[in-house]
Amino acid sequence: MSISSQHLTTIVDSKPQGPLGTFIPGQTISGKVVYNPPTQVDIDQVLIICKGTCYTKITERHGNHTSHYREKITLFRDQDTIFRGPHTIPSGRYEWPFRFELPIGTDYLRKERSKDHIFQLGSQGLPPTFNFYSAGFSTPPEAKITYQLKVKINPGRVLRTAQSRLELPLWPISPTPLEAPLPLDGPCRGDGRFKSKALRPTQHTFKEKVSHVFGSDPALKTPEINIAVSFKMPRCVSAAQVMPLSFSCKYTRSGQNDPEAPELAFDSCQFVLKAHVDARAKGTIDDHYKNGKSTVIDHCMPGNKMLLPLDGSWVPISNSVRLADMTKRVPHHLAPSFKTFTVAISYTMTVKMRIRHLQLGHVWQLESKFPFEILPGEVEVPAYAEQQQAASIEAGPSALYPPQLQAGNNIPSSSAVLPGYEPAPAPPSYNSGDVWTAATDAKRTN
Secondary structure, eight states, X not given: OOOOGGGEEEEEOSOOOSGGGOBOTTOEEXXXXXXXXXXXXXXXXXXXXXXXXXXXXXXXXXXXXXXXEEEEEEEEEEEEEEEEEEEEEOSSOEEEEEEEEOOSEXXXXXXXXXXXXXXXXXXXXXXXXXXXXXXXXTOOOEEEEEEEEEEEESTTOSSSOEEEEEEOOBOOBOSSOOOOOOEEEEXXXXXXXXXXXXXXXXXXXXXXXXXXXXXXXXXXXXXXXXXXXXXXXXXXXXXXXXXXXXXXXXXXXXXXXXXXXOOEEEEEEEEEEEEEEEEEEEOSSSEEEEEEEEEEEEEEEEOOOOBXXXXXXXXXXXXXXXXXXGOSOTTTTSOOOEEOSSEEEEEEEEEEEEEEXXXXXXXXXXXXEEEEEEEOBOOOOHHHHHHTTTOOOOXXXXXXXXXXXXXXXXXXXXXXXXXXXXXXOOOOOGGGTOOOOOOOEEEEEO
């Protein structure tokens, strides 16, 4: 009469209301737990727990000694008893429904420290699902924010017990509709000059070569192409918003030997988005801090090889690309920028432009690097919009963000509870094939 987790399944019927298949704060999560024991088993009770946690781990090396500091914060925790025994049940299929309401916010009392300005304390909205880990000798921090459903059969027992987990990806949303992304332009850095004898329409004679070596005749100067490239894209956008992308190329002719209209083409454009994470964990006396970074997006868009205008006019690259289209690791690796009790995340975007000379094949490589923010998503759910009127969403440090994402009043965790547990009726007649269900018994621990 052993109990195995492989016969235990959690099914969520609620449809994610957030972008990219994510759930949102305040959403109701309902579904059922399905248990298919192959043999007769004894069950005392079945619990289901809905919780959110923020976990950090700081590793420090001092010579040959390594220390680990961990901190785990419970953002919220709900618990329901969906089956109460003790009962002996035969083999078969059993289904127990459940229902939870995710809180809108969370609160946690943490002792004040010197670097609290890096993070966010007090009552705040739920942070997004997030997972940061990077192996290496530099001992980067580990930071993880998870939301999950956990089912336990016979909790507290040593034998004949089982449990299963189901992750719930969660993202906060903006309390008001997001504005259309505003592209901002900036120059691309790099060497925009290319000097080559091959740019001459005809080669010098021997006499002209000698004259060029010992003289300074401008007519014999080696021709060059000097370009300046600028790139335009939004600096703050949600992962599901379409980003208008464009660039410009301006050619400056500095000498009489320089080509009048060189034929240049857009070769490719590479987007590299890096996440910068600050994390901390409690130690015996004081907090321990670490920061790290990882590449979230490394996406290359090929060019169309069409001739570029050389007067600095803007050329669109794409009008339909999203951040979510640039990576398959959504949503755990593309979380909105946020700060919470022990974790803070920000982003930088690097755009690498490649311009090619069609005849000679020379490639200019120029890049633009700037702070970037991933905004919370938006959802068209009127009932939820009413709940979010006073919600707080941390928008980040940049002054480029739209005004609707400024922090407002904070909302504490929801105090709503589910209906209380009703006295269990007599066990059903298992020979009749009925499924045993019990009313829920709910407790909330913030």
